[in-house]
Amino acid sequence: MQQVYDAATAIVQAQMDKFAKIVGRAYHLFDYVGPADAERVIVVMGTGAEIVHETVDVWPRRARRSA
DSSP states (O other): OHHHHHHHHHHHHHHHHHHHHHHSOOOOSOOOOSOTTOSOOOOOOTTHHHHHHHHHHHHHHHHHHHO
16 A cells, blocks of 8 residues: 555646646645755645745845844
8 A cells, every 4th residue: 555655646746747738837746935954844735825935035034134
């Protein structure tokens, strides 16, 4: 059964890649936004991801202004 789970991510991503060719927008199983050396992460699914992405972009600018 583990083989099925191991293969699932590749199968799902392949289908998402096919979908992207049709609709012109790429989707991925996981997207990371932020610095490579982050000390904290936020894991989010669905529509809240865009808000979190914008927030992560704003935090460094606010930190520089308050320093």
